[in-house]
Amino acid sequence: MLVILGLGLIGGSLARALRDSGFSSRCVAWGHRESSLQRGVELGIIDDYTLDLDAAVDAADILVIATPTLIAEQMLERILPRLKERPQPPVITDVASVKGNLQRVAETVWGGMPPRLILGHPIAGSEHSGVEASDPNLFVNHRVILTPVEGNDAAALALVRAMWASTGAEVVDMAVAEHDQVLAATSHLPHMLAYALVDALAGSDASEDIFRFAAGGFRDFTRIASSDPVMWRDIALANRAALLEAIDLFSGHLAGLREAIADQQGNELLATFTRAKGARDAFAALLAARGQPPA
Ligand SMILES: NC(=O)C1=CN([C@@H]2O[C@H](COP(=O)(O)OP(=O)(O)OC[C@H]3O[C@@H](n4cnc5c(N)ncnc54)[C@H](O)[C@@H]3O)[C@@H](O)[C@H]2O)C=CC1
Numbered sequence: 001m002l003v004i005l006g007l008g009l010i011g012g013s014l015a016r017a018l019r020d021s022g023f024s025s026r027c028v029a030w031g032h033r034e035s036s037l038q039r040g041v042e043l044g045i046i047d048d049y050t051l052d053l054d055a056a057v058d059a060a061d062i063l064v065i066a067t068p069t070l071i072a073e074q075m076l077e078r079i080l081p082r083l084k085e086r087p088q089p090p091v092i093t094d095v096a097s098v099k100g101n102l103q104r105v106a107e108t109v110w111g112g113m114p115p116r117l118i119l120g121h122p123i124a125g126s127e128h129s130g131v132e133a134s135d136p137n138l139f140v141n142h143r144v145i146l147t148p149v150e151g152n153d154a155a156a157l158a159l160v161r162a163m164w165a166s167t168g169a170e171v172v173d174m175a176v177a178e179h180d181q182v183l184a185a186t187s188h189l190p191h192m193l194a195y196a197l198v199d200a201l202a203g204s205d206a207s208e209d210i211f212r213f214a215a216g217g218f219r220d221f222t223r224i225a226s227s228d229p230v231m232w233r234d235i236a237l238a239n240r241a242a243l244l245e246a247i248d249l250f251s252g253h254l255a256g257l258r259e260a261i262a263d264q265q266g267n268e269l270l271a272t273f274t275r276a277k278g279a280r281d282a283f284a285a286l287l288a289a290r291g292q293p294p295a
């Protein structure tokens with residue numbers, strides 16, 4: 001039986017995708033808010049739910065942790081000692097946006113990487129959250145990164161790979177440190193920039209006019225500042241070192257741009273914008289080839 005801990009956007013979307021694909025016929029969820037679990041049953045996303053974490057863990061063949069990142073750490077701390085007692089523990093995986101913190105916690109609690117814990121991260125989602133926003137097609141044509149480590153059980157890895165493949169995702173493997181570094185640059189930094197920009201402008205005296213006359217570029221750049229604050233607080237803290245590096249790299253580039261503007265270095269500005277446009281256009285072409293909209 002598939003058990004999902006935390007039935008929100010990602011947990012709910014996964015449950016729906018796995019039901020549609022026939023990968024799992026029965027799915028139960030555990031969570032801390034009974035109303036959203038009830039809603040999951042009403043929407044036909046899960047068969048049942050429980051508020052008893054031990055019961056949920058004991059019933060699982062596959063356990064997917066789909067809570068915010070720092071709660072996922074707490075989940076591992078709670079459930080791993082119990083699973084160590086089981087002769088055949090379930091396969092455990094997760095969807096959290098940072099992997100290094102979970103690997104560290106798991107290794108500390110278990111005394112090495114638990115063989116049947118396969119850490120993973122779907123690179124698909126949105127600024128919306130909660131089970132109501134879940135979508136069975138969320139992962140189609142999107143990447144899912146798995147970060148298997150030495151000592152992971154081959155059958156457990158194969159099962160998690162098959163689970164994600166059945167949602168229509170492309171599954172790729174990556175080292176934990178590389179994952180956290182790459183995602184800090186491509187996902188975590190852009191969210192920090194969007195939050196910082198909106199916060200800076202909203203706090204300025206002219207904020208009313210700024211939002212009234214904002215153009216499409218502002219909308220495109222800041223959509224992700226509508227993302228869940230708890231989720232992003234957790235990601236920023238969990239991926240602190242890699243995110244600080246990404247912020248410093250970016251700050252250097254922004255300072256360079258500021259200098260070029262101040263010194264009226266038109267050629268410098270043109271060169272920067274031309275390079276960036278080329279890279280962004282190539283990225284848009286890559287997305288189009290993968291069947292994803294470029295915007
Ligand atoms: N939203 C996105 O676009 C993506 C999110 N992720 C990761 O997936 C995970 C889940 O994110 P979403 O589904 O977007 O969030 P969500 O807010 O939609 O769902 C989170 C779930 O965890 C539960 N939860 C929250 N605090 C809890 C606590 N203290 N104890 C027990 N349960 C608790 C909530 O009730 C909810 O069911 C996060 O780790 C996030 O970093 C990964 C890829 C994309």
Ligand SMILES: O=C(O)C(=O)Cc1ccc(O)cc1
Pocket residue numbers: 096097122123124125126127187224
């Ligand atoms: O809304 C968007 O554009 C996102 O970037 C969604 C997202 C959020 C967090 C992740 O770990 C992965 C994907």
